[in-house]
Amino acid sequence: MLFNTLTYLLFLPIVFMLYWGARNKRQQNAIVLLASMVFYGWWSVPCLALMVGTCLLNFLFVHAMQKGHRKAWLSLALALNFGVLGVFKYFNFFTENLAIVLAGLGLKADVPTLHIILPVGISFYTFQLSGYVFDCYRRDLTPTRSLMQFMTFISFFPQLVAGPIERGRNLLPQFDRQRHFDSQQATDGMRLILWGLAKKMLLADNCATQVDYVFANYNTVGLPTLWLGAIYFTFQIYGDFSGYSDMAIGSAKLLGIHISQNFNKPYFATSMQEFWRRWHITLMGWFKDYVYIPLGGNRKGTLRKQLNMLAVFLLSGLWHGSNWTFVLWGAYHALIYRLPVKRLAFLFVAIGWVFFRAENVTMAFDYLKGMFDLSLLSSTSCSRMPLFLIALLVLAEWRMKNATHPFQWKEHGWQSSQWVRISCYLLLFIATVLFGGEPVSFIYFQF
Numbered sequence: 001m002l003f004n005t006l007t008y009l010l011f012l013p014i015v016f017m018l019y020w021g022a023r024n025k026r027q028q029n030a031i032v033l034l035a036s037m038v039f040y041g042w043w044s045v046p047c048l049a050l051m052v053g054t055c056l057l058n059f060l061f062v063h064a065m066q067k068g069h070r071k072a073w074l075s076l077a078l079a080l081n082f083g084v085l086g087v088f089k090y091f092n093f094f095t096e097n098l099a100i101v102l103a104g105l106g107l108k109a110d111v112p113t114l115h116i117i118l119p120v121g122i123s124f125y126t127f128q129l130s131g132y133v134f135d136c137y138r139r140d141l142t143p144t145r146s147l148m149q150f151m152t153f154i155s156f157f158p159q160l161v162a163g164p165i166e167r168g169r170n171l172l173p174q175f176d177r178q179r180h181f182d183s184q185q186a187t188d189g190m191r192l193i194l195w196g197l198a199k200k201m202l203l204a205d206n207c208a209t210q211v212d213y214v215f216a217n218y219n220t221v222g223l224p225t226l227w228l229g230a231i232y233f234t235f236q237i238y239g240d241f242s243g244y245s246d247m248a249i250g251s252a253k254l255l256g257i258h259i260s261q262n263f264n265k266p267y268f269a270t271s272m273q274e275f276w277r278r279w280h281i282t283l284m285g286w287f288k289d290y291v292y293i294p295l296g297g298n299r300k301g302t303l304r305k306q307l308n309m310l311a312v313f314l315l316s317g318l319w320h321g322s323n324w325t326f327v328l329w330g331a332y333h334a335l336i337y338r339l340p341v342k343r344l345a346f347l348f349v350a351i352g353w354v355f356f357r358a359e360n361v362t363m364a365f366d367y368l369k370g371m372f373d374l375s376l377l378s379s380t381s382c383s384r385m386p387l388f389l390i391a392l393l394v395l396a397e398w399r400m401k402n403a404t405h406p407f408q409w410k411e412h413g414w415q416s417s418q419w420v421r422i423s424c425y426l427l428l429f430i431a432t433v434l435f436g437g438e439p440v441s442f443i444y445f446q447f
Helices: 006-020 025-041 045-065 070-104 122-137 147-155 168-176 183-216 223-254 272-278 281-292 302-320 324-336 342-357 361-371 385-399 418-435
Strands: none
Touching (some): 025 045, 025 147, 025 168, 045 070, 045 122, 223 361, 223 385, 281 302, 324 342, 324 361
């Protein structure tokens, strides 16, 4: 079920009414859990069964961990989680590369391949599950004894398939108490949903058409078009992913639940370190807590710190997909992470996105070569219309840089009028519906 569809527009109000009609927290949790099962099962019932089965086993392993043999139960839980992720997401990638290596050694190997679909959001819920297991193992979190609360925590539909990746200490306690309706929180939630829809449908989907054209014809178009394609994708992926996160946070707010911020205007960053503190915040926080620090962090000398950082970025790249382009994207960011780029951070980020979008390594390097080949100077051959939408987004986010939520109006003057506010919301919604691009699936669903 997609956030930007009529189905979800009908689904969410039904859940909202049933949820706030519930008499206690147990009924509220039951409604959220049922809604989450319907939401995820809308794509695939077998994938839903896989997720539920994995969750149940983790629940049992964590409780067994409390009785002894903690490291053994931790190992078993992680082997299950990353084993399932590895089979569905990386099995073919590794076997195909193994065959290439063996062929280079003069050995012929008939390696197996699996013809299976990738469950939507498997990387997100696997990391959320594994973070919970780690926290319980380290006694940073007391395991919940309620299976319903645990299942609701993992499968919470607003953030199930594309994050944010939640921690047990943030989300679980919220399901352990009665929620009471707050009209201001619900209003903020609807604002976020509207703003996320606009970023997805107006910005990302309109950029997507031009991005697809440029990357499909990268070897025939000129240098200006290649740069436009890279910039368009830079804003397509931001509008797409941050728009989803806004809608996820907004949907949760409608139910009185607070989930983590995942983006904080990352393209206003003035260094690569700052960019990564603003982009996909929950994923990088996960890698920091469960990979970087356990490896030694910055406590074991400069060389070890650099190797730990390289490991984080390579794993981050591989987390995004089973393609060497993602690994190169991670390596690229590890290389430039501490460069004193200052105001050029956006430029370096945009160049890196070429690796992310390219279908293979050869395409990525050929595209980048064309971006700096002065012999390819010519007029652009793709639409400049997305530039106008990009300018509007940048202006809007600059205006909201100190705001706590989108559309934070002044309390005096013409902006204080409720009719003015409602009119602006309505105009933005109409513009999103009328001028939204050809619908494109959310990019991060493939991860």
